Amino acid sequence: MHRLRTEARVHDDIDLSTHLSRAQLEELCADLFERAVQPLDSVLQQANLTLKDIAAVEVIGGGVRVPKVQQVVKDRLGSLELSMHLNGDEAMAQGAAFYAANISTSFKVRPIGVTDILPFGVGARLEEAVPEEEKGGGGFLGALGLKKKKEEEKEQATEKWQRRATIFAPGHKLRSNRTISFNTSKDIALNLTYEASALFPPGAQPTIALFDIRGVSELVREHGTKTSYPPKVFLTFELDASALVHLVKAEARLQEDAPPSSEAVGVSPLTGVPSIPPHCRPHSPRTHPRSPFLLPFALAQNADAPSEEEDGEGEGGKEAEAEEKKDAETVKKVDGQNATAGNTTSSNTTAPAPPKPIVHRKILRVTSHYEGLRLRPGTEEEKESSKQKLAALRANDQLKREKADARNSLEAYLYEVKNKMMEHEEELSLVSTDEQRSAVLAQVEATDDWMYDEGRDVEASVYKERTTQVRALAVPIFLRQAEGPGGARAAALEAAVKNVAEVRALVKRWNVTMPWLTEEEKESLLSEATVVETWLQEKEAAQAAKEGHEEPAFLSIDVPPQLKKMKDIARRLGRKPVSREGRGGRHGGREGVGGVGTGGRWPDPRRKS
Structure with a gap:
């Protein structure tokens, strides 16, 4: 039987004092003990492991000191024993400090095996943004197409462009980038959100941020007549060390169609089909799965979701160029064989090199919005107001510290003077009169009484002035004693x-x-x-x-x-x-x-x- 008591006044200035047995405590907390083993199952499932794959278990945290907690954990682990070699209260902080030192550039410590991951998946929902001339206010809600009922009914008659993509899957390592690409000729409204998960806290806001991406339609108006295909848009996202996702780059690329060739189109004697010059042939979507300039059937093939590229689009562009070059060389070889068989061209004649395609690039304008969201970052005005409030609080705290220091200094000096007057009374009598010593003691007593009456809460300057008054009488006596x-x-x-x-x-x-x-x-x-x-x-x-x-x-x-x-x-x-x-x-x-x-x-x- 254990007695449970709290000093807090729970109701009407009455303290709680009662007796509670361990069995009663375990019965009242039965649901909490059941929840204690749920994280074990969740961790094993996420790591794709079983208890047979675990060699040792180290428990940390103050809760493991409860016997019932140890019992339910042991029952779940089976034959595995619980190890308690670390300080349960300090282990988490120590591990976090080691991890921070590992990722810091200012410290050099022994590397530790810690991988910081994203607990929830982050995805993007892409929609066609309402043109700026038609938006007519309404903020970003209008850009997302969330307009009035009449406008929604009008838009339902036409098919809207929409895409969904997973940017960072659950368990993705932090401090990494990821790029998604897709074809569109319209400006884009992006909804960055957490993906549905059983681990996601109920009631939490899944939407992270809303983005209005402009500039694609401008690129089409400027160069759209030079190509048959829509621009390809690349969006690069960054997952920082704090598990926050940022849209760091938005770019659109538009490639002009190849110019028509003066070479006549002949019939291949091998296949019986028209022979197309190499530089006039479109890229094969089979050999160019990431090419930003896909044929119509390739566009339909990618209609479900945008393509994804890890660590930016640089490597994907190089692979596409290499595949284009290889495809052109293959076409040249086939055409040469056809020409020889049909005796239409000389064997020494080589096909002219296709001209280098012209690609127009444009950095898109990105505007973030948080309209309609319960949780959002603070505006610049709110941040500035918060800074001013913090500055005022710091100034107030500084005044309080100065006041406390001045009061403590005065109080300490009064005790110092009293002690010296008593301990060195004989020595002080050689360098001072009775009237001088009495004046000092009288000033000390008067100041001490004042501190606990009128001077209980005054400004720091008042305490310093009182200290100066006492020192003016005491210091000359103590100086003559020392000299x-x-x-x-x-x-x-x-x-x-x-x-x-x-x-x-x-x-x-x-x-x-x-x-x-x-x-x-x-x-x-x-x-x-x-x-x-x-x-x-x-x-x-x-x-x-x-x-x-x-x-x-x-x-x-x-x-x-x-x-x-x-x-x-x-x-x-x-x-x-x-x-x-x-x-x-x-x-x-x-x-x-x-x-x-x-x-x-x-x-x-x-x-x-």
């Missing part, structure tokens, strides 16, 4: 005095080790050392005359700038090369103060220049 006896100021003074002593000792050594230095140069360094030494003595005396709670005469950060000029002179002189007059000295090394300019190394007295 006080034994603090940073005393350490800076000690280091400065040591540097001055090093400079004076360095000048004495230069008299021996660097004799090419002039007296004026060495005197300039000693003079600067004296200036630093005087400044240090004056500041130290001024600080000694002040009380601990008063503003310091100087701080530790004021000392390094006073030493800069002295160190620069010492560095420059220590790097001065030996002159020709001074090459006779004992040593030719370089020296500086505190290792500055010398890399911290003194010259070797055993080294000769």
